[in-house]
Structures are given as structure tokens and as C-alpha cells.
Amino acid sequence: MLESVIVYFSLFIVMCTCGYIAARRQDLCPGTSRSPFFTPEMVVLLLSFTFIFGFRWGVGHDYIKYYYFYTHNIPDRFEFLFRITSRMLQGFGAHVTVFFSLWAFLDVFLLYYALREYKYLYPYVAFFLIIGSFYLPMMNAIRHYIAALIFLNSIRFIEQKRFPEFAICCVLASMFHILSVFLFILYPLLRRKDDWFQGETLQLILFAAAVFIGIYINTIIQWMEVPFTWLTNLLGYEERYPFSYFQLEEFDRTRFGRNTGLGVWVKLLLTLPIIIKSRDLKKYYHSSFFNMLYTLYFIGVLLSSMFEKSVILYRGALFFIIYQLIIYCMFVHYCFSKNDYKYLLVGLMVILIHIPLFFNMITNPRSDTPYLFFWQRALDAPIPFVE
Numbered sequence: 001m002l003e004s005v006i007v008y009f010s011l012f013i014v015m016c017t018c019g020y021i022a023a024r025r026q027d028l029c030p031g032t033s034r035s036p037f038f039t040p041e042m043v044v045l046l047l048s049f050t051f052i053f054g055f056r057w058g059v060g061h062d063y064i065k066y067y068y069f070y071t072h073n074i075p076d077r078f079e080f081l082f083r084i085t086s087r088m089l090q091g092f093g094a095h096v097t098v099f100f101s102l103w104a105f106l107d108v109f110l111l112y113y114a115l116r117e118y119k120y121l122y123p124y125v126a127f128f129l130i131i132g133s134f135y136l137p138m139m140n141a142i143r144h145y146i147a148a149l150i151f152l153n154s155i156r157f158i159e160q161k162r163f164p165e166f167a168i169c170c171v172l173a174s175m176f177h178i179l180s181v182f183l184f185i186l187y188p189l190l191r192r193k194d195d196w197f198q199g200e201t202l203q204l205i206l207f208a209a210a211v212f213i214g215i216y217i218n219t220i221i222q223w224m225e226v227p228f229t230w231l232t233n234l235l236g237y238e239e240r241y242p243f244s245y246f247q248l249e250e251f252d253r254t255r256f257g258r259n260t261g262l263g264v265w266v267k268l269l270l271t272l273p274i275i276i277k278s279r280d281l282k283k284y285y286h287s288s289f290f291n292m293l294y295t296l297y298f299i300g301v302l303l304s305s306m307f308e309k310s311v312i313l314y315r316g317a318l319f320f321i322i323y324q325l326i327i328y329c330m331f332v333h334y335c336f337s338k339n340d341y342k343y344l345l346v347g348l349m350v351i352l353i354h355i356p357l358f359f360n361m362i363t364n365p366r367s368d369t370p371y372l373f374f375w376q377r378a379l380d381a382p383i384p385f386v387e
Contacts (some may be wrong), residue, residue, distance in 0.1 A: 004362040004371040011052050012130040018045035019122025026119045037116050045126075049108040053139050054101025057372040060140025070099045081175030082143050097374060103142050110149035115326065124329035132354045133361060134325045136369060137318065144318040147177035152322060155296075158190050159288045183319065186296075195282065195291040197298045203275045206298075210305035211268065217309050264308055266353055267324070271301055273346060274331050284334050293330075297323035 018041040025039065053059060069075060074086045089099050111129075115121055129135050138145045154169030166187055173180035189196070197203050274281070282291060300320025307313040328350065335347030362369050 001363050001370065004369070005359075007052060007371040008130055008358075008362070011048055012126055014048045015045050015126035015130065016123045018042065018048075019119075019126050022122050023120045037113060042112070045122075046105060046108055046112070050101050050105040053104035053135065054097050055373050056100075056139075057374045057377045059100070060136055062140050062142070066100075066142060067096060070096055079143065079175050079178055081172065082146075100139075103146065104139060107138050107142075107145055107149060110146070110153055111322070111325075114149070114152045114155075118330075121326075121329045121333060124332055125325070127351065128325045128328050128354070131358050132325065132328070133358060133369070134322070137321060141315070141318050143177045144315065145322070147173035147180040148319045148322050150176070151180065151183050151319065155190075155289065155292050158187055158292065159194075161191065163187060179316070179319070190292050190295065194288045194295065196295050197278075200275055200278060203278065203298065204272075206302060207271060207275060207305065210302040213306045214308055217306060217313075266357060268305065270328070270350060270353075273350075274327060277331070277334070281331065281334055284337075285330065290330070293323060293326055296320055297327040300324060 021041040022039060022045075058064070069078075070086060070090065074083055074090065076083070078086070085102070086099065089102070108129075112122065112125065115125065129138075150169050150173040154166045154173075157163070157166035157169065167184070170180060170183050173183065197206070278294065282294065297320070300317060300323050303317035303320060304314065304324075307317055332347045332350050335343040335350075338344070362371075
């Protein structure tokens with residue numbers, strides 16, 4: 001535990017300090033960018049994250065799988081750009097830490113670059129990324145998150161009505177995860193209307209319905225077995241497992257555990273103040289870009305609330321989880337900007353509630369989050385269950 005605390009908190013302090021310095025280079029107002037991105041502090045920030053997560057042993061459940069594939073053979077079923085890049089690294093004889101460092105750098109770069117006009121958020125990004133543990137799914141579902149973060153950077157092109165650039169981003173994203181092709185549908189939807197969830201009452205009703213569906217998701221799936229079987233086939237599971245959907249769900253839950261702990265309920269509760277103050281947030285940030293971010297955030301809230309219990313179906317929500325981190329940052333900044341102690345307390349609550357959750361996670365003996373450098377473990381990794 002001590003090693004985990006030292007490494008994670010040291011990384012957080014470095015990233016937070018660098019983010020603060022970067023923010024000081026820019027006027028604290030939305031929608032402006034008056035400083036270059038690759039400043040010395042940003043280079044330190046990006047390389048710090050890259051080093052820690054490139055040299056770490058075990059970053060979520062999929063770490064061993066990617067380690068095994070890279071040190072043996074990259075499967076043909078991996079998407080083109082991920083596959084060809086991985087095989088090039090193999091061909092050059094690059095160490096496995098180079099492989100993981102590349103994806104860690106790409107993840108953190110795409111996240112911070114997408115928010116380059118909101119650099120005052122950078123210290124908050126560091127907090128939620130590390131202490132809020134958003135790094136864990138990011139460095140676990142590697143292909144998913146790279147695709148999601150490429151799409152995040154394409155939102156500006158929707159706002160600017162630049163469809164060719166948007167299409168290029170979606171194509172690039174699909175070369176990391178094939179399901180990214182479905183993101184094309186968001187262009188006409190967000191171009192037609194950047195704010196699909198305007199009223200707080202509508203959002204609360206939809207959120208309550210999503211939570212209800214999430215509670216009874218297995219029963220609902222049984223009622224809709226045919227379309228859900230088609231969906232799992234589309235995801236390619238029928239080629240990898242001789243199981244039915246329900247057998248596969250039970251198998252995955254045995255491997256991964258049931259994602260219904262305290263952290264899940266905390267995220268659900270944090271959704272309520274954000275929904276209640278969503279109208280004020282939109283007035284404060286006052287931009288089409290923020291409205292799109294909030295729309296995608298709320299889509300992610302609905303999907304994750306419905307499919308949190310399903311290891312398979314939750315994968316579709318991964319494209320939208322990153323917007324939770326961004327909206328958390330924007331909500332806390334909004335609270336701290338108000339000259340009202342009530343808002344200050346709410347902002348502090350959102351931050352402080354993540355700290356005991358973080359400690360609980362890294363001290364859990366069943367968790368794979370405690371930090372180890374790769375040289376602290378034998379590199380002869382076991383053969384994973386190949387997906």
C-alpha cells in the first residue's frame with residue numbers, strides 16, 4: 001500500500017503542479033487559447049504519466065492479455081492501426097514497456113489536448129484522473145479509450161461544421177476500435193441540436209429510468225434475448241467463446257467481479273447535483289462545445305447506469321465515460337468560482353469523497369490497482385484467457 005500511495009500521490013502532485021503552471025499561462029476564461037500546448041510543464045506532465053503507466057505491472061484486468069499478445073503474437077482481429085503499430089514495435093524489438101508507454105502517452109495527450117482551451121481545468125483533470133481512478137479503465141480498455149479520446153478531439157469539428165475532419169477522426173478511431181463507426185451518427189444529431197437534455201426534470205426522469213433498468217437488466221435481457229444475442233455476435237463474442245450470452249456474463253463476472261460497489265453508488269449520487277445545476281452550468285460555460293460535452297456526458301450516465309452490472313454491454317458505455325471526468329472538473333470549477341460557501345462545500349464534497357474511495361481501492365486485496373513497477377514482478381506472465 002505504501003508504494004501505491006507514494007507513486008500515485010507523487011504523480012498527482014507533479015501533474016497538478018504542471019497543470020496549474022499551464023493554467024497560469026492562459027487567461028481564466030472559457031473559449032480562449034493564448035499559449036502553446038507543448039510548454040515545458042506540459043512535457044513534464046505528459047512524460048510523468050507515460051513513465052508511471054508504461055513501467056507499471058498490471059493495469060486492470062486486460063493488462064496480462066495485452067502483455068501476452070505483445071510478447072507472443074498480435075492477433076489479426078485487432079483493429080488495423082493498433083495492430084500495425086504494435087507489430088512495428090515488435091519488429092523493432094521494443095521492450096513491452098515501450099508498448100504500454102506509447103498508449104499511455106497517447107491517452108493522456110489526447111485528453112489534455114482536447115481541453116487546451118480550458119487549461120484552468122488541468123489541476124482538476126489531474127485529481128480525477130489519478131485520485132478519481134479514471135486512469136484505471138483508461139489503461140485497461142486501451143483500444144476503447146484511444147478511440148473515445150480521438151472522438152473527443154473531433155467535437156470541435158462538429159461545432160465548426162467541418163465534416164471531413166470529423167470523418168477522418170472517426171475513421172482513425174475505428175482503426176483502434178471497430179465500434180467507433182457508430183459514432184458517425186452523432187454528427188447529424190449534434191449538428192441539428194447541441195443540447196438534447198435541457199430540462200432538469202427530463203434528465204431526472206431519464207436518469208431514474210436508467211437506474212431502474214440497470215437494477216433489472218438481467219431480467220430485461222432475458223425478455224429480449226434475440227436482439228441481445230445479435231448484439232453480442234456483432235461484438236464478435238460468438239467467434240471467441242462456445243457460450244451463450246448468460247454463460248459468458250457469468251464467466252466474465254467471475255473473472256472481473258461485479259461492478260456494483262460503493263464507487264458505483266457514489267457516481268450515481270454525484271450525478272444528481274450536476275443534473276440539478278445543469279442549466280446554470282450551461283449558462284456559465286455558454287458554448288456549443290460545452291453543450292455537446294454535456295450531452296455526451298449524460299448519454300454516458302444513462303448507458304453506464306443501465307449496463308453497470310453487465311460486463312459485456314458496459315463496453316458500449318466506455319466511449320462516453322471520459323465525459324464524466326470532464327464534467328466533474330467543470331462542475332467543481334464552477335462551484336469554486338461562486339462566492340458562496342454552499343457551492344464551495346459541494347465542490348469540496350465532490351473532491352473529498354473520491355479520496356477514501358481511492359484508498360479503499362488500492363488497499364483491497366482483490367484489486368489489481370496497487371502499484372508495482374514491472375521489474376518487481378517476474379516477466380514470465382501467465383497465459384491469459386484469450387479474448
